[in-house]
Amino acid sequence: MLNIKNLFASVEDKQILKGINLEVGAGEVHAIMGPNGSGKSSLASVLAGRENYEVTGGTVTLDGKDLLDLSPEDRAREGVFLAFQYPVEIPGVSNINFLKTALNEIRAYHGKAPLDAKTFLQLTKEKQKLVEFDAKLVNRSLNEGFSGGEKKRNEILQLAMLEPKLAILDETDSGLDIDALRIVANGVNKLRAKDNAFVLITHYQRLLEYIVPDFVHVLYNGRIVKSGGKELALELEEKGYDWIKEENK
Amino acid sequence: MSQQVVENSNSLSLKDSLVKEFGLTYSKNQASEPEALLQKREAALAAFQQAGIPTTKNEEWRFTNLAPFLKDSYQMQPTGCLSREQIEQAITSAQVKDLNAYRLVLVNGVIDFSFSNLPENKQGWTLQSVAELKAAPAFAAVLNASLPIEKYPFAAINTACFTDGFYLELNRDFSLDKPLQIIHVYGDQENLFLQPRNIIQVNRGASAEVLESSVLVTGQLLFVNGVTEIQVEENAHFKHAHFQVGEQQERWIMHTQVRQLRDSRYDNYTLTLPHADLVRNNLNVILDGPNTETHLYGLYMVEDKHLVDNHSLVDHRHPNCMSNQLYKGVILDGGKGVFNGKIYVHRPAQKTNAFQQNNNLLFSPNGTINSKPQLEIYADDVKCSHGSTVGQFDxxxxxxxxxxxxxxxxxxxxxxxxxxxxxxxxxxxxxxxxxxxxxxxxxxxxxxx
Incomplete structure (x- = not known):
């Protein structure tokens, strides 16, 4: 599904990604771990098309389609979803209007008519329930005054509504207490399917107790230096990142 | 009067044209208007002549250069009539979807009852043309009761020259059950300079909601120098919205003078959207009694080469009054916005709560905004704040x-x-x-x- 080949990217002339290679197949969950500053969030940003990143080499394709040529909105319409580490508060844009606009713009891209109000509300209700999202929050301004946990749950609600092929969760576990983490993880687990894929970016192994990955990769200094199964995460938890740094001096 | 005026009006400056117009209307007015009003008009003309048309050297006009708008020549009175079709079309275009409201239509500043749809209960309100009203002996006394024309040259020349407008009075304790939409239809075969004078009197305990908008139906230039005086009496509540959505050939200088008496409330919404060339709003609210409440909300969107200038004054003269002003501006590519908000708290106005906020969003690097909040406080037990921001997209x-x-x-x-x-x-x-x-x-x- 997702195919990253020898990806190089920089911010303000500083090289951040230095040759990433990663293949993610349909139905798979990949975890990307690594110490702070290794380039994990940068990878997520580059995939979603954040503008201050400059891709200096390599290719990224989603089901054969070149992603790097597309605007952020077209990437989303092709099926890329980035759950933000720090979801943005936008006072004055209602959550529900935001969801409707996003959903209908994606539908329009695929030549589908907008959902009628009734179907849309039904869908929202259903997904809210699925991800345990407080119905009251849907009518509020987007993320405004939401707690950290509510913001992350809102990301998962959007994920459920937009049904992307590839979901990248950037440090979704950061700042969550154990209950919120469990709710977010449950949501993701319910959304896992054979035709979609997840990339979890995380610093800690904790999230992976709730969302069990098929593959774990360690990112260090802009490159994937180690890949393995879920047991690699446990090893990292136990030994920390120092031995990785040591091995890659 | 005005013997020095030459025949060909095209060669006259706007100032001279206005003085000439004064001469023409004055001789007509002499027959019908009481002496007190004629005297007021003469004094107003003198004030205008003394001040002249303000240039950017005048602090109140520092950021608003009128020079580009003074080059054209205008007729000071309509040269013809608009057809019923034109008026009907204008009314249709001013319609607000799903708005259940009464309607008052003015054509070039003159009430047209045939297009209006007014409340049937005539006990609670009075609607009259200012042309009729000005013959009444008491009229001169209420005119500019709280408006110091020597500070406002355009209000001065309006005082000197106005011929008509609407007078709306809401009787004591009367509540208007639906909003009143006032549609000002303008247009002529020639460039037109009009000076409507409107008066709204909201008596003790009355309440009403008024929405004003305008439509220009012809392709010629329109310059409106309007004055609206509003008095909100004891315990009355007046909601006043002004939609300024126009065509490129429109120029507006609108003076709204509000006087609030004790326990009253006045809410103003001034919403200015493209495309008028020039919009200058002077909104002055005089708090002439204790325990009043005032809300001023403004939104302006300014596009290329256009200028929207909001000047306001909230004048706290008595204790325990609350005023809140929030103006937001979106400056599009090449647009220019001006905000000048003054709050004046006099010495007796203790326990004043006065707040002001002006936020601007620059849509493009080629927009300009000049924002000038002014707070002058002479009382010592008050809560006042003001703030001004200019930002870009997040x-x-x-x-x-x-x-x-x-x-x-x-x-x-x-x-x-x-x-x-x-x-x-x-x-x-x-x-x-x-x-x-x-x-x-x-x-x-x-x-x-």
């Missing part, structure tokens, strides 16, 4: 929206709507709010086209 928020599949254009539109939300959500009437939100979206998508 790139992170834009990226967030786009990363959900929302296109750049829609994302900008959502963000502008969100920026304006603090003002639009204060419009309680849902039909009006939907109308203005629709206009904002339209303006933003046109700006990006």
């Amino acid at each position: 790139e992170e928020a834009l990226f967030y929206l786009r990363s959900r599949g929302i296109g750049a254009e829609t994302a900008h539109s959502l963000m502008v709507t969100a920026f304006a939300f603090d003002v639009t959500n204060k419009i309680e009437n849902e039909a009006l709010r939907a109308h203005i939100e629709h206009l904002i979206e339209k303006t933003i998508s046109a700006a990006q086209a």
Whole structure:
């Protein structure tokens, strides 16, 4: 599904990604771990098309389609979803209007008519329930005054509504207490399917107790230096990142 | 009067044309107007002649250069009549979807009852033309009761020359059950300079909601120098919305002078959207009694080569009054906005709560905004604040929206709507709010086209 080949990217002339290679197949969950500053969030940003990143080499394709040529909105319409580490508060844009606009713009891209109000509300209700999202929050301004946990749950609600092929969760576990983490993880687990894929970016192994990955990769200094199964995460938890740094001096 | 005026009006400056117009109307007025009014007009003319048309050397006009708008010549009275079709079309275009309201139509500043739809119960209100009213002996005393024309040259020349307008009075304890939409239809075969004078008197305990808008139906230039005087008496509540959506050949200098008596409330919504060339609003609220409440909300969107200038004064003269002003501006590519908000708290006005906020969003690097909040406080037990900001789009928020599949254009539109939300959500009437939100979206998508 997702195919990253020898990806190089920089911010303000500083090289951040230095040759990433990663293949993610349909139905798979990949975890990307690594110490702070290794380039994990940068990878997520580059995939979603954040503008201050400059891709200096390599290719990224989603089901054969070149992603790097597309605007952020077209990437989303092709099926890329980035759950933000720090979801943005936008006072004055209602959550529900935001969801409707996003959903209908994606539908329009695929030549589908907008959902009628009734179907849309039904869908929202259903997904809210699925991800345990407080119905009251849907009518509020987007993320405004939401707690950290509510913001992350809102990301998962959007994920459920937009049904992307590839979901990248950037440090979704950061700042969550154990209950919120469990709710977010449950949501993701319910959304896992054979035709979609997840990339979890995380610093800690904790999230992976709730969302069990098929593959774990360690990112260090802009490159994937180690890949393995879920047991690699446990090893990292136990030994920390120092031995990785040591091995890659 | 005005013997020095030459025949060919094309060669006259706007100032001279206005003085000439004074001479023409004055001789007509002499037959019908009481001496006191004639004297007031003469004094007003003298004030105008002394001040002249303000230049940017005048502090109150520092950022608003009128010179480009003074080159054209205008007729000071309409040369013909608009057809019924033109008026009907104008009314249709001013309609607000789903708004259930009474309607008052003025054509070139003169009431047209045949197009109006007014409340049937005639006990509670009076509507009259100012042309009729000005013959009454008491009229001169109420004219400019709280408006110091020596400070406002355009209000002065309006005082000297006005011929008509509407007078609306709401009787004691009368509540208007629906909003009143006032549609000002303008147009002529020639460039037109009009000086309507409107008066709204809201008597003790009365309440009403008025929405004003205008439509220009011809392609010629229109310059309106209007004055509206509003008196909100004890315990009365007046809601006043002004939609300024126009055509490129419109120039507006609007003076709204409000006087509030004790325990009254006045809410003003001034919403200025493209495309008028020039909009200058002077909004002065004189708090002439204790325990009043005042809310001033403004939204302006300024496009290329256009200028929107909001000058306001909130004059706290008595204790325990509350005023709150929030003006938000969106400056599109090449547009120029001016905000000058003054709050004056006199020595007796203890326990004043006065707040003012002006926020601006620069849509492009080629916009200009001059924002000048002014606070003058002479009382010592008050709560006052003011703030002014100029910002650009929050790139992170834009990226967030786009990363959900929302296109750049829609994302900008959502963000502008969100920026304006603090003002639009204060419009309680849902039909009006939907109308203005629709206009904002339209303006933003046109700006990006």
